[in-house]
Amino acid sequence: MLQNSFSNKYIEAGCDEAGRGCLAGPVFGAAVILDGKFMNTKLNDSKKLSAKDRNELRILIESQAVAWAVASVSPKEIDEINILNASFLSMHWALSKLTVKPGLLLIDGNRFNAYEDIPHHCIIKGDGKYMSIAAASILAKTHRDEYMANLHLQHPNYGWHTNKGYPTMKHKLAIQTNGLTPHHRKTFNYHLQMKIEF
Numbered sequence: 589m590l591q592n593s594f595s596n597k598y599i600e601a602g603c604d605e606a607g608r609g610c611l612a613g614p615v616f617g618a619a620v621i622l623d624g625k626f627m628n629t630k631l632n633d634s635k636k637l638s639a640k641d642r643n644e645l646r647i648l649i650e651s652q653a654v655a656w657a658v659a660s661v662s663p664k665e666i667d668e669i670n671i672l673n674a675s676f677l678s679m680h681w682a683l684s685k686l687t688v689k690p691g692l693l694l695i696d697g698n699r700f701n702a703y704e705d706i707p708h709h710c711i712i713k714g715d716g717k718y719m720s721i722a723a724a725s726i727l728a729k730t731h732r733d734e735y736m737a738n739l740h741l742q743h744p745n746y747g748w749h750t751n752k753g754y755p756t757m758k759h760k761l762a763i764q765t766n767g768l769t770p771h772h773r774k775t776f777n778y779h780l781q782m783k784i785e786f
Contacts, residue, residue, distance in 0.1 A: 590631055590719045593624060594709060598691030599654075602720025603679045605696075606634070606728035608671055610753035611763070612746065612772045613736050614660035615671065617678025618728035621654040621688055622720050631722045633715040634729040646730040649723045656723070657685035658731045667775045676701040682724075696721045743769050 593600055599621060607615040634642055650656060659681035661674040669677070680703050683693070693700075693708035696715045700708055711717060715725040733752055740749035746762045746769070753759070753771075768774070 589627075589629060590717060590722055592622070592626060592719055594694055594711075594718060595692060596624070599688065600692045600694055600720055601655075601683065601686065601690035602694045602714070602718055602722070602724045603683065603696065603700075604634075604715055604721055604725040604728050605675045605678055606725070606732045607753065608675050609755070610773070611755050611759060611776050612663065612748065612753035612769065613732070613739065614662050615666060615674050615678050616658060616660045616728045616732040616735070617675065617680070617682045618656070618658045618724040618731070619679060619682040619686055619690075619693075620649060620656045620720050620723040620727060621686065621690055622723060623652070623654055626652065626719060628719070631719050631726075633713070633722060634725040636716070637726070639733070642726050642730050645723075645726050649727060653723065655686045655688040656727060657682045658727050659685060660732070660735070663771055663773045666773050670775070671773075672699070673701070678728075679703075694718055694721050696725060739771060743771070 601619045601621045603619045605617045659678050661678045666674040683703050695710045698710050698712050700710050714721040736748045736752045745766045747758050751759045
């Protein structure tokens with residue numbers, strides 16, 4: 589069972605991102621504030637859940653959270669400021685959209701750029717430890733997956749409905765055959781230089 593809170597002294601917002609290691613598409617950030625009594629045994633790191641469970645939990649989180657928000661940073665912006673800063677920015681934008689201001693931020697990972705005057709704690713593998721971070725990881729992942737599935741309809745050659753923009757063999761072969769789209773991150777070209785073995 590994941591922990592409900594880091595400290596009972598503050599309104600806490602869990603933050604996470606999705607799509608950091610992709611060749612294409614935006615990076616999505618999410619911020620979630622849960623009630624102090626919120627409990628759900630299924631809630632976990634989004635990567636450890638099935639797509640069905642993630643989508644069911646998304647509905648639950650969005651209906652029961654005190655506040656939640658999702659934001660994205662485009663491939664063009666990723667190329668301009670680098671993926672690490674873009675990941676932080678996506679979470680900052682999500683935080684700016686919250687209807688309730690938190691007093692403490694719980695960040696998945698080991699690095700973060702401070703947001704306004706709100707203290708934060710970076711927690712390695714936090715999405716498997718705290719409910720609010722797990723909830724944020726689920727929202728970031730499901731919103732991004734939905735975005736990439738819709739983008740696939742415009743560019744069906746790259747398999748984004750299944751690989752979601754990650755550097756799978758099929759995706760890299762599709763880039764070699766069809767070239768890059770405006771949705772690809774140009775500064776990630778080094779992934780494409782890797783030797784493809786059959």
